[in-house]
Amino acid sequence: MSARKRVTIPIRIEPGSDLPAAERAAVLEAVNRNRALEGALLPILHAIQDRLGWIPPRTLPLIAYELNLSRAEVHGVVSFYHYFRQHQPGEHVIFLCRAEACQAVGAVALEAHAKRALGVEFHGTSGDGRYTLEPVYCLGNCASGPSLMIDRELHGRMTPERFDELIGATSTSAASASGSASGSAT
Numbered sequence: 224m225s226a227r228k229r230v231t232i233p234i235r236i237e238p239g240s241d242l243p244a245a246e247r248a249a250v251l252e253a254v255n256r257n258r259a260l261e262g263a264l265l266p267i268l269h270a271i272q273d274r275l276g277w278i279p280p281r282t283l284p285l286i287a288y289e290l291n292l293s294r295a296e297v298h299g300v301v302s303f304y305h306y307f308r309q310h311q312p313g314e315h316v317i318f319l320c321r322a323e324a325c326q327a328v329g330a331v332a333l334e335a336h337a338k339r340a341l342g343v344e345f346h347g348t349s350g351d352g353r354y355t356l357e358p359v360y361c362l363g364n365c366a367s368g369p370s371l372m373i374d375r376e377l378h379g380r381m382t383p384e385r386f387d388e389l390i391g392a393t394s395t396s397a398a399s400a401s402g403s404a405s406g407s408a409t
């Protein structure tokens with residue numbers, strides 16, 4: 224009597240099928256819009272980060288699959304450019320200019336103050352998850368430095384005091400938004 228043979232049936236899992244819907248949609252939309260471009264990977268990564276705020280590492284297999292690249296190739300590009308974030312950012316992203324013109328008018332002191340006030344280094348997120356601090360090299364606002372951008376809004380002639388006011392204002396607007404949200408729920 225012959226022994227029963229165990230047969231293994233391979234199950235093929237499509238890359239990205241286990242991604243959260245928002246991430247999968249962001250990747251597929253970015254790919255579909257930019258696939259035909261020469262060097263499509265960079266614009267695709269930009270589009271994904273614009274939409275999600277970062278490039279979740281779990282999306283790399285789907286990006287690689289769609290572009291017929293290896294995961295290592297995609298990972299190499301994502302990790303080469305500091306601009307691409309591999310960690311989820313805080314609620315507010317602050318870009319602090321480190322270029323020469325701003326450094327000449329106080330950006331160094333401003334950087335030290337911002338790091339101290341938020342308790343982070345560049346690319347870090349504050350402990351409460353609210354602020355991510357990023358360096359940037361010129362925001363095109365050189366005549367009015369030191370410059371920073373928070374939530375895509377440009378601010379010039381920044382001092383440590385004005386920085387604290389700006390951070391205070393984002394805290395206040397968040398508190399009043401949650402206050403009005405809880406008020407409307409009652």
Ligand code: FES
Nearest residue numbers: 320325362364365
């Ligand atoms: S050098 Fe800072 S905005 Fe240009």
